[in-house]
Ligand code: HEC
């Protein structure tokens with residue numbers, strides 16, 4: 321039993337080491353090139369938050385309305401909300417992002433008010449439902465989570481209108497936590513997320529006045545949205561994590577991290593000291609790699 325567990329964890333760890341490289345490179349590229357990553361989301365990989373999925377449903381006009389698999393279904397906000405969404409956008413968002421959502425470049429800095437066209441409904445929904453938008457203080461380095469000013473229905477409506485300008489992905493994910501594996505989620509979290517958010521999910525300071533926030537009290541849909549869209553300085557996880565793996569991570573974050581007193585104990589789903597050792601090793605290397613990356617980038 322113990323050795324089977326060790327085998328499984330070390331296999332996951334190995335995969336993680338391989339996966340971490342591209343993630344770090346990607347984070348570096350994105351930060352250096354354009355702080356807000358407002359390039360349209362795209363990947364040709366199957367099972368990665370795109371409509372190259374097991375299930376793809378289209379409406380009468382051939383527009384994709386939902387796609388996914390048993391782990392996560394992604395739904396486009398209903399087109400019946402588009403008109404309402406435009407009205408809400410003009411009231412709440414246009415003053416900064418422009419009437420056509422194309423953003424406002426400020427004195428050559430480009431990203432002051434980012435272009436929202438082509439970002440995909442999950443991005444728009446995440447920023448509204450996490451209370452980041454409409455921004456309280458547009459000059460802040462990193463918009464933070466607040467009590468949302470728009471309702472869930474209004475967030476969907478704004479997402480529907482922005483998406484109608486240039487249909488894009490990912491749509492809004494619904495994780496199926498009933499089939500998720502929380503101990504796989506723990507191992508994947510340790511490898512892909514803990515370097516920034518810490519293994520307990522409490523968050524930590526990053527470079528240049530930014531920080532990785534605490535992951536307590538984040539609803540499952542928003543955890544999945546954050547993973548698939550990569551808000552601000554967080555990397556966007558696409559082909560390197562399958563929907564099944566994302567679902568496992570969401571389960572871990574919304575159960576073990578958010579209720580750390582569950583029977584099974586501290587954060588790792590009761591995997592025990594051996595697993596925690598491996599996780600610790602993986603983490604150590606990840607943290608060093610990140611530190612190296614940020615120090616390097618400042619020069
Ligand atoms: C007061 C100005 C202001 C208002 C009003 C505002 N935004 Fe923003 N928005 C910003 C700024 C500044 C950023 C960049 C902040 C950051 O990255 O932390 C931003 C970032 C975003 C992003 C992330 C873009 C990306 O490339 O990842 C989204 C999505 C967004 N806003 C949507 C909205 C929506 C939808 C509304 C209306 C409900 C809105 N914003 C209202 C100023 C504003």
Ligand code: HEC
Nearest residue numbers: 450463465512513516531532533538543546551552553554
């Ligand atoms: C390179 C560092 C980094 C890594 C790796 C990372 N994140 Fe993040 N994460 C961030 C930052 C920075 C933010 C805040 C972005 C913002 O405020 O716009 C964030 C935000 C989030 C949020 C939104 C929290 C809130 O307050 O609304 C969630 C959920 C999240 N991350 C989950 C994850 C998960 C799960 C993983 C692993 C699959 C992960 N992150 C990997 C840096 C990271």
